[in-house]
Amino acid sequence: MAVTIKEVAQRAACSIKTVSRVVNDEPHVKPALRERVLNAITELGYVPNISARQLVQKKSYVICILLHSSGSFQSTLISKVLDLGYEGNYEILVQTYYPSFSRSRDKITTLIQQKRIDGLVTTPPCDSDPFLIDLIKSSGIAHVHIAPFQPTGGTPYVSAEDYTGAYQMTEYLIQKGHQRIGCLMGLRNHRSSLDRLFGYKAAVEAHALPFDVKYLVDSENNFPGGYNATRMLMSLSEPPTAIFALSDEAAAGALYALNELKIDVPGQVSLAAFGDITHSNEIWPGISVVKYPLEQIVEKSVRMLIDLVEGLQPDERQVIFPTKIIERGSIRSIAAPVRQDNRR
Amino acid sequence: MAVTIKEVAQRAACSIKTVSRVVNDEPHVKPALRERVLNAITELGYVPNISARQLVQKKSYVICILLHSSGSFQSTLISKVLDLGYEGNYEILVQTYYPSFSRSRDKITTLIQQKRIDGLVTTPPCDSDPFLIDLIKSSGIAHVHIAPFQPTGGTPYVSAEDYTGAYQMTEYLIQKGHQRIGCLMGLRNHRSSLDRLFGYKAAVEAHALPFDVKYLVDSENNFPGGYNATRMLMSLSEPPTAIFALSDEAAAGALYALNELKIDVPGQVSLAAFGDITHSNEIWPGISVVKYPLEQIVEKSVRMLIDLVEGLQPDERQVIFPTKIIERGSIRSIAAPVRQDNRR
DNA sequence: TTAATAATTGACAACGTTGTCAAATCAATT
DNA sequence: AATTGATTTGACAACGTTGTCAATTATTAA
Incomplete structure (x- = not known):
């Protein structure tokens, strides 16, 4: 049914490997041949099969963000994450996680074991669950953490002041x-x-x-x-x-x-x-x-995670965004009264 | 690194196919052998590789729900969907979709073409985008629709009164x-x-x-x-x-x-x-x-979609949940005034 | 006991890609 | 023109599963 790399190769009169190179923007293909392959691809409407790629690369191209429950913090976070899903090769899987809840534990364990996710962003209080931290550590999965400190020594994190x-x-x-x-x-x-x-x-x-x-x-x-x-x-x-x-x-x-x-x-x-x-x-x-600055925090944490997944050492391992005061009129100056105590 | 079906077969002294049968709960394995395989699996800590399974079955085991933007309707919907992610073999991918927005269109096109998703639940106003409806139709992907009518003839839908x-x-x-x-x-x-x-x-x-x-x-x-x-x-x-x-x-x-x-x-x-x-x-x-009854609607729509993906014809193709009035004290009886008009 | 049938098991070929490495081609130098 | 070295190309083996079908074993019927 679907067009495979083989058919493209046939049409472009070259090897499948060459097609693969073109598809993945690898070097070592002469412009003329590259052109021919590109044409064959458009003519046939070829789309690479991700499962096959996943199989050989041992990579899922899915990253996961763990949440505790859903409230307004979460909904903002989610909507930001979902929009990040328009970029790049990675799908973003959002999953709730309730510490000490066995179904949560089973689920995330399965996701990691089955290699359905390459990396993980956690938010509090998920990161205070020792089971989860152990799991992340022992599986060696990429991990970035949204919170003002490191749950495990050296875990990269993103936070605010x-x-x-x-x-x-x-x-x-x-x-x-x-x-x-x-x-x-x-x-x-x-x-x-x-x-x-x-x-x-x-x-x-x-x-x-x-x-x-x-x-x-x-x-x-x-x-x-x-x-x-x-x-x-x-x-x-x-x-x-x-x-x-x-x-x-x-x-x-x-x-x-x-x-x-x-x-x-x-x-x-x-x-x-x-x-x-x-x-x-x-x-x-x-x-x-x-x-x-939640939106900045979310975006940064996802980008850091992708870097980690791709083996790039991110330049920063701790990012702390500044906060700022926004005046909207609910604060009034009052005449300072005479101080009563604290005068020595 | 990871344990494969081959190693399990070796340990249980049988063929990989037999292990596969045990893993997938297929018949035609004698209890004694099944036991042996099960032991080998636990001893080695074997976990099936989903990518390989995906490759051969041409199925992603991921379903997608499309949203327009994020507000409170969305956040409730999302949190319900996320909790459904604890069940079964399917991961649930939540994706925003903005009608007529080219990035949205590219994204969903890619998701479908790359077979990263097996099915799709849509919510208004996504379903009023002709491009999306065409795409769904022509790709033949499983589709359930949350709304009080059918955008395309015969699309199963879930709604309320x-x-x-x-x-x-x-x-x-x-x-x-x-x-x-x-x-x-x-x-x-x-x-x-x-x-x-x-x-x-x-x-x-x-x-x-x-x-x-x-x-x-x-x-x-x-x-x-x-x-x-x-x-x-x-x-x-x-x-x-x-x-x-x-x-x-x-x-x-x-x-x-x-x-x-x-x-x-x-x-x-x-x-x-x-x-x-x-x-x-x-x-x-x-x-x-x-x-x-949003939560019921969401749950039902996802379950219907999974049935469709698995080729089961769901018994109902239109589900409409009842609504009910909840009195919380913001309504007061007033003495009916004399009707002014409308008396003939 | 033998033949026929059913249940169990396994060998092996897919699936569609990428990685490895050798072969072929090209350019540059002598 | 011959040699060297770099670049380009391709053959083929992975990857880890499931599907197909043949081979084997167990069960039943004659």
């Missing part, structure tokens, strides 16, 4: 006169969230503000988390004048809670967020954010 | 005493939205209410669309007492607009939506909806 970004936003709030800054932090087992928290804390301390644990509220990185944490913050005897949510979703919950409490933003309370990953500006217009 | 669901919700609102029901409709080239609109219209007319075009507002299926349309509706001299948004995102925009206008939901205006696709109940708690 979580610490610095949070530090800068906190400092910015302080410079606007805020002294009581509530912080909606994410889960403690998520390294990015932790780094952001450290950045917040460092900025507060650097400016000799009282670091008060009561302004630090645990909250999952989602809407109800931000909602509940904000209700709690605003019920304090000395409520914060600014709230810094370490995720988009928590910020959305915070905004909702403030609306409900008839607290004007930014009139009465300023709001800042870390993320801007979802189309948050469309859904919740006007929240000032530290932009997390 | 868009018309009936909208009819029922509208009727429900009417029974609650509402006579002026605003409708935020989606784009007119999206067949599902159209069907919903027809359902709304039919219900209004069936109850002898005045069908007034001013209550029918164009709005893209997103937040700003719903926001703007609602502002417009509420500025009418006789604003609606209920708003029916034909998508989740538009409903979110509507709720935001109503909040901004200090209009209580459901105290002053009732709100209903069609969708519940996103985790809308978490993000915008309490909107009453017609549930669109």
Whole structure:
């Protein structure tokens, strides 16, 4: 049915190897012959059979990106990855991975063993699963990792300035006169969230503000988390004048809670967020954010992985993208009140 | 490096063909020998090479689902699809497709020509691209289609009761005493939205209410669309007492607009939506909806596709799932006012 | 027991490509 | 013109499976 390399060779009156060379842009074919082969290819509508190539090259030309679950972070990531699928020879297989879930483990094991994938990009918290890390190590499959640290020594990774970004936003709030800054932090087992928290804390301390644990509220990185944490913050005897949510979703919950409490933003309370990953500006217009450059991170990690798969040593093995503050009007300057404590 | 079928055969002292039979659960192997082969397989850690199998069977064991762009509909769909990837022999390749975009066309053409995919699930509006439909037809690739009609005669499809669901919700609102029901409709080239609109219209007319075009507002299926349309509706001299948004995102925009206008939901205006696709109940708690069974649809369409790929004629070629109304408290009964017109 | 039939097993040729290496051709130098 | 060396080309063996069909063995019927 399908046209094979043999038929092309016949038509171009040369050997199949020559056709192969032309198809793969290898040198050592004279222009005239190359032309003849190219013509034969178009005339016959020849398309190389990938399975045969895979068989002999022991390569699947499929790379895989592992995700934990699907939320807004994931959906942005996925859409970026899917668009990368337009490039090059590689198909991109997206697969969910739930740590300690045996079906996840079986699936990824099979994918690797059957050589259906040449490489793997992981995102937290997948990389904290020892089984997965062991599997990757022992199989020797190419691996790049999206997160602010190395799960296994020396694994290349791509990340953003979580610490610095949070530090800068906190400092910015302080410079606007805020002294009581509530912080909606994410889960403690998520390294990015932790780094952001450290950045917040460092900025507060650097400016000799009282670091008060009561302004630090645990909250999952989602809407109800931000909602509940904000209700709690605003019920304090000395409520914060600014709230810094370490995720988009928590910020959305915070905004909702403030609306409900008839607290004007930014009139009465300023709001800042870390993320801007979802189309948050469309859904919740006007929240000032530290932009997390997810799209750049995803693109870079895939490109690094392809380099690794192709045996090129990437020039960088750790890439950290800068963050930046985007002002959208949810932060207001307030007159700095007289400092109460911390004056020695 | 990797263990091959040959080595297993050697160890089990039989032919490679016998090993193949055991691996593929074919008959005609005596229990004792089968046992021996199975042992050899575990002892050596043998895993069949998929590329070789692909080569000889002319089958990729990858199926593809095409999407237009990434939004919340897409993200739910994707996460469902990704979880289906835990089953069976097929990997699922998710690929964006933008009608009339040449890179999209090249990509899908290549995927099909290189036999990297065995089958294809399409979602609107991809299926309205004549190039894609032609390609699918001429290549003869297996195809299932998520939408309320057939783009090409006889293509199997999976869908939901868009018309009936909208009819029922509208009727429900009417029974609650509402006579002026605003409708935020989606784009007119999206067949599902159209069907919903027809359902709304039919219900209004069936109850002898005045069908007034001013209550029918164009709005893209997103937040700003719903926001703007609602502002417009509420500025009418006789604003609606209920708003029916034909998508989740538009409903979110509507709720935001109503909040901004200090209009209580459901105290002053009732709100209903069609969708519940996103985790809308978490993000915008309490909107009453017609549930669109996206997850069932996706699962069914993939299973149908696999059946088609395997040459099984699926028993159903059109599957339409029912919708249902979920009350979450955004709809209020109002005393039926005296009918003004329509009394003859 | 023998013949006929059914079940089991294996030898070997595909599948369509790329890698290896030898042969053939060409260009450059003596 | 002969020799050398580089370039171009091709023959053929992988790659690891499954499909075909023949050979073998077991089972049944006469």
